[in-house]
Amino acid sequence: MPYKIDPAVDRQYIEEMRRNPIGAHSPGLQRVLNTLRTDKSGRQVILVVLKPFEKWVLGEMPPDRRDPITIEDGPVFTSREEAEWEIFRRRWFQHTGENINLPFRD
Amino acid sequence: MLKIVGYPDRYSVAPGETISFQISVEEGETFDARIVRVLNGDCNPDGPGLSLPHVPTHIDGTYPARKQHIDAGSFMRVPTMPALAEGAFTFFATIWPTLTDRGDQTLVAQWDETKQAGFRIELVDGGKLGFVAGDGSRTVTVATARPMLVRQWYRVAVAYDPAAGKVTLTQEPLRRYPTIDDAGHQEAELGLTPSALAVPMLMAGSPEAGGTIGRHYDGKIDSPALVRGVQDLHRYGALLRSNVPFVSDPDLIARWDFAKEIRTTRTVDVGPSRHDGELVHLPSRAMKGWNWTGEQHDWTRKPEHYGAIHFHRDDIYDAGWETSVAFTLPDDFKSGGYALHVRCGESDEQATREDYLAFFVRPPRGANRGERPKVAFLAPTCSYIAYANHGEHITARGAEALMNRLLPFGHSDLYMYYHPELGGSLYDSHADGSGVCYSSRLRPVLNFTSRYHSWLGGHGSALYQYNADTHLFYWLDQKGVEYDVITDEDLHQDGYELIKDYQVILTGTHPEYHSTRAWDAMKAWVDRGGRLMYMGGNGWYWRVGFHDELDGVIELRRAEDGIRPWIAEPGEYFQSFNGEYGGLWRRIGRAPNVMAGIGFVAQGFDISSYYRRAPDADNPRASFIFKDVPDEIIGDFGLIGGGAAGIELDCINTDLGSPPNVLRLASSEGHSSMMQLVNEEFGVVPPALGGDQNDQVRADMAFCETPSGGAIFATGSIAWCGSLLPNNCDNNVSRITWNVLERFMDPKPFVPGS
Numbered sequence: 064m065p066y067k068i069d070p071a072v073d074r075q076y077i078e079e080m081r082r083n084p085i086g087a088h089s090p091g092l093q094r095v096l097n098t099l100r101t102d103k104s105g106r107q108v109i110l111v112v113l114k115p116f117e118k119w120v121l122g123e124m125p126p127d128r129r130d131p132i133t134i135e136d137g138p139v140f141t142s143r144e145e146a147e148w149e150i151f152r153r154r155w156f157q158h159t160g161e162n163i164n165l166p167f168r169d
Numbered sequence: 170m171l172k173i174v175g176y177p178d179r180y181s182v183a184p185g186e187t188i189s190f191q192i193s194v195e196e197g198e199t200f201d202a203r204i205v206r207v208l209n210g211d212c213n214p215d216g217p218g219l220s221l222p223h224v225p226t227h228i229d230g231t232y233p234a235r236k237q238h239i240d241a242g243s244f245m246r247v248p249t250m251p252a253l254a255e256g257a258f259t260f261f262a263t264i265w266p267t268l269t270d271r272g273d274q275t276l277v278a279q280w281d282e283t284k285q286a287g288f289r290i291e292l293v294d295g296g297k298l299g300f301v302a303g304d305g306s307r308t309v310t311v312a313t314a315r316p317m318l319v320r321q322w323y324r325v326a327v328a329y330d331p332a333a334g335k336v337t338l339t340q341e342p343l344r345r346y347p348t349i350d351d352a353g354h355q356e357a358e359l360g361l362t363p364s365a366l367a368v369p370m371l372m373a374g375s376p377e378a379g380g381t382i383g384r385h386y387d388g389k390i391d392s393p394a395l396v397r398g399v400q401d402l403h404r405y406g407a408l409l410r411s412n413v414p415f416v417s418d419p420d421l422i423a424r425w426d427f428a429k430e431i432r433t434t435r436t437v438d439v440g441p442s443r444h445d446g447e448l449v450h451l452p453s454r455a456m457k458g459w460n461w462t463g464e465q466h467d468w469t470r471k472p473e474h475y476g477a478i479h480f481h482r483d484d485i486y487d488a489g490w491e492t493s494v495a496f497t498l499p500d501d502f503k504s505g506g507y508a509l510h511v512r513c514g515e516s517d518e519q520a521t522r523e524d525y526l527a528f529f530v531r532p533p534r535g536a537n538r539g540e541r542p543k544v545a546f547l548a549p550t551c552s553y554i555a556y557a558n559h560g561e562h563i564t565a566r567g568a569e570a571l572m573n574r575l576l577p578f579g580h581s582d583l584y585m586y587y588h589p590e591l592g593g594s595l596y597d598s599h600a601d602g603s604g605v606c607y608s609s610r611l612r613p614v615l616n617f618t619s620r621y622h623s624w625l626g627g628h629g630s631a632l633y634q635y636n637a638d639t640h641l642f643y644w645l646d647q648k649g650v651e652y653d654v655i656t657d658e659d660l661h662q663d664g665y666e667l668i669k670d671y672q673v674i675l676t677g678t679h680p681e682y683h684s685t686r687a688w689d690a691m692k693a694w695v696d697r698g699g700r701l702m703y704m705g706g707n708g709w710y711w712r713v714g715f716h717d718e719l720d721g722v723i724e725l726r727r728a729e730d731g732i733r734p735w736i737a738e739p740g741e742y743f744q745s746f747n748g749e750y751g752g753l754w755r756r757i758g759r760a761p762n763v764m765a766g767i768g769f770v771a772q773g774f775d776i777s778s779y780y781r782r783a784p785d786a787d788n789p790r791a792s793f794i795f796k797d798v799p800d801e802i803i804g805d806f807g808l809i810g811g812g813a814a815g816i817e818l819d820c821i822n823t824d825l826g827s828p829p830n831v832l833r834l835a836s837s838e839g840h841s842s843m844m845q846l847v848n849e850e851f852g853v854v855p856p857a858l859g860g861d862q863n864d865q866v867r868a869d870m871a872f873c874e875t876p877s878g879g880a881i882f883a884t885g886s887i888a889w890c891g892s893l894l895p896n897n898c899d900n901n902v903s904r905i906t907w908n909v910l911e912r913f914m915d916p917k918p919f920v921p922g923s
Contacts, residue, residue, distance in 0.1 A: 087776065100569050111577075112577050112580075132578075
């Protein structure tokens with residue numbers, strides 16, 4: 064049975080993710096991320112580049128390539144790290160039912 | 170999305186020759202075109218910025234626009250087939266369907282789509298053997314009751330009898346399974362007489378209105394045959410015996426033996442009428458057939474076991490577009506990296522309306538060669554073609570976890586998603602799940618262009634392959650180095666003679682794929698005194714083959730080992746283009762270490778790290794490399810992942826062929842857990858694969874002297890060139906690279922051990 068996120072145990076990694084969404088992670092955070100990024104439905108969250116190095120939005124690739132990609136109108140991100148934090152928050156809620164009410168930067 | 174795309178007819182062109190560009194424009198009546206020099210294709214604001222200076226030529230101007238299409242999907246055409254439906258006939262084949270849920274798939278047709286006339290023998294309704302007849306006013310389809318399973322062999326027989334107005338369909342699985350009923354037999358009256366058309370017979374596709382080919386069949390076809398009259402499968406048995414002269418069979422119309430002329434695009438009818446066929450868009454050959462036993466894996470030794478061809482709806486060899494711009498180079502045109510900059514309007518957040526169609530200008534050929542610089546850059550065009558339209562971020566799930574970050578989709582990636590007819594790279598799988606083993610450059614290649622930022626290029630600039638190599642172009646320009654550009658294809662064609670006079674050859678960041686002829690030529694050059702600067706990682710890894718007759722296409726078999734996004738089927742490790750055993754160079758005793766002193770050991774695509782100086786850096790033999798570089802830490806900065814050691818790493822391994830005199834100048838450390846040991850490095854899976862725990866995971870910067878006064882300098886990392894540019898190319902990575910290049914340009918021989 065693959066690892067299942069336990070918010071009581073894994074909550075400690077939230078701040079590490081917020082500080083450094085892209086980079087070398089602790090084993091605990093890496094396990095959380097590997098779990099959050101596994102989606103058996105075949106859907107794939109993507110980062111749509113509106114303007115290289117300036118503007119991004121999230122999108123979703125469907126399981127079947129014959130179906131269209133959906134692209135969100137917003138939020139619009141000004142860094143890749145900001146987008147990583149947003150998708151982390153969304154997936155955390157999906158897995159735990161808990162909201163992370165923290166902005167990317169204070 | 171992209172509003173303008175295109176491709177050149179060649180990646181390498183010599184002065185005095187003509188290169189043509191085929192362009193499709195989706196918006197507007199005209200487009201502008203001009204030649205630019207490619208010095209830096211990286212948009213990253215943390216770097217020096219795009220550098221694509223205009224090179225005025227006579228082709229600068231505005232051109233009429235047109236939209237061009239790709240008609241992908243492989244098939245066989247028999248140009249001279251008489252009208253089969255004039256009399257009774259039976260079609261036989263042994264087939265292995267692979268994708269039965271994508272609509273009707275044609276096995277054989279003599280069909281006119283506009284008139285709805287003729288016949289098609291197909292898989293219909295999810296894999297049932299069917300016969301479609303049209304008389305010009307209406308059509309009728311008859312089929313067996315049960316669909317065939319995918320990836321199972323079947324004998325099929327379809328007999329048409331115009332006198333009785335009947336069709337008899339038989340599908341017979343070669344292997345039976347309890348509770349599975351996938352056999353079928355159906356006799357049916359058609360109620361109409363299909364038009365007898367003396368038009369080319371197609372196999373694995375049928376004509377559509379407008380001249381395209383559709384209803385492609387996905388899967389293998391082995392030993393197809395046509396016989397006059399209504400016959401059953403017993404009659405087929407005799408036809409399956411190889412090496413039988415069928416001329417004595419008075420009813421034989423054709424019997425194609427796909428085991429003959431495997432290296433070509435021709436198919437041979439062994440019957441007396443010689444209804445030979447031609448293959449379009451390169452379906453896979455040297456595929457094991459229904460009778461493969463495993464006793465022989467080399468198709469050249471037992472071709473009768475390789476009588477299958479695997480067709481795919483998304484095979485593509487040549488897009489075949491009309492030429493939009495042709496450029497005849499002046500005789501004195503300087504060697505280097507260039508592009509045709511095409512533009513059909515202003516780009517915005519929704520669409521990109523310009524492109525840079527890349528190409529290289531090689532030195533003049535033969536007697537016109539003239540005085541050449543001491544230095545050459547070997548453009549890894551085999552690797553560019555191998556990665557052409559690399560779409561694993563689209564076709565494979567799990568790429569985000571592997572990258573350890575979200576997958577970026579720029580306009581090119583979105584366009585790629587919606588245009589599978591562009592065809593995949595050697596990393597992708599076909600729609601039916603089988604691996605793409607042929608890749609051509611005669612089609613728009615969306616990642617062979619400046620400004621393309623790749624989903625696997627490391628955090629930061631996110632460049633990979635071609636665009637990553639532009640970092641090196643920029644650095645060479647900043648340093649004022651005079652150099653020629655030659656390509657893998659040039660080296661394959663011209664051999665050692667092409668490079669024998671160069672004193673220094675620099676590679677790209679990821680020179681991974683090489684043909685045998687190119688490997689041999691490069692090794693000879695190194696052994697005869699050449700000075701090799703291996704500027705990347707994971708080089709000389711896979712063996713590829715070129716086609717004897719077709720231009721611009723390579724073949725790869727992802728055989729028995731290595732990092733393989735797909736794995737070749739057992740028995741299909743030998744290349745169809747040339748009969749060579751495919752796969753890793755390491756598996757045939759030519760590990761990368763033999764060529765470059767170091768070899769592939771780890772990969773990870775999130776962030777890069779740095780090198781720490783090793784004791785050999787203080788060896789007097791290496792003193793020139795570290796002139797003015799007293800630093801302990803090297804390359805803790807860079808545009809590719811933030812460090813010089815990243816993406817894919819190589820290290821010294823004398824067991825694999827690293828020379829015993831090699832110096833380990835520095836090694837990388839501090840890698841994340843996502844930089845992981847590659848699988849050919851272990852037989853038993855170790856508990857810790859990541860660079861945070863496994864000390865095998867490292868890049869070794871290496872140097873050694875070679876026979877005949879030459880030398881090798883190897884960086885061991887794809888990310889190295891991304892660290893050349895920071896601080897206006899004034900940093901320790903740049904300094905080390907320059908120290909090496911300066912010494913390598915000095916003709917004074919290296920003397921081992923001095």
